[in-house]
């Protein structure tokens with residue numbers, strides 16, 4: 639079992655979306671995936687998803703679930719919301735990789751850089767950025783690359799995820815049995831998992 643934590647203080651950068659995408663992408667590659675919900679919000683209801691979803695808001699529950707999974711195959715994805723310095727320490731000690739999703743926005747970039755430093759100070763060995771909501775137009779990409787993303791060292795960026803509106807359905811409770819998402823979502827899910835898997839193997 640490998641464990642990846644998707645972290646960041648900034649609300650809306652895409653932690654929860656990226657976590658679902660990673661778990662879904664793993665599932666499509668026949669890799670068992672375990673989603674750990676740890677932020678303060680109520681967990682969602684899931685039905686028939688191809689990955690497990692756990693309410694792990696209690697740190698002891700999280701530790702127990704991780705302990706139970708340690709010898710299993712697969713990927714544990716921790717959706718780590720909020721701004722909790724004690725959680726930084728736990729991440730540094732307990733996960734193989736920490737990913738900070740960053741939207742192309744100056745405030746997002748600033749907070750992501752700060753969080754990176756905090757995680758490294760806490761002892762994390764592998765921390766990477768994943769650019770989320772990357773524009774599709776070349777002109778816009780050129781703009782966000784030079785205006786905002788240039789402050790992030792290129793060697794620390796594991797990849798770029800596009801805007802895919804239907805990603806929001808993954809964050810919502812399943813009102814009926816989970817159906818295979820649109821191909822755009824599956825594609826970005828596989829992409830997310832591949833980027834993480836590559837980094838875990840590196």
Ligand SMILES: Nc1ncnc2c1ncn2[C@@H]1O[C@H](COP(=O)(O)OP(=O)(O)OP(=O)(O)O)[C@@H](O)[C@H]1O
Nearest residue numbers: 649650651652653654655719771800801802803806
């Ligand atoms: N790649 C994407 N394409 C389109 N929309 C996205 C993408 N990633 C995230 N979003 C949208 O951005 C919003 C915030 O995403 P999300 O809830 O995943 O962020 P978060 O970092 O978990 O936020 P919070 O800190 O509040 O928990 C949501 O409306 C989500 O649907």
Ligand SMILES: [Mg+2]
Nearest residue numbers: 653654677719
């Ligand atoms: Mg969230």
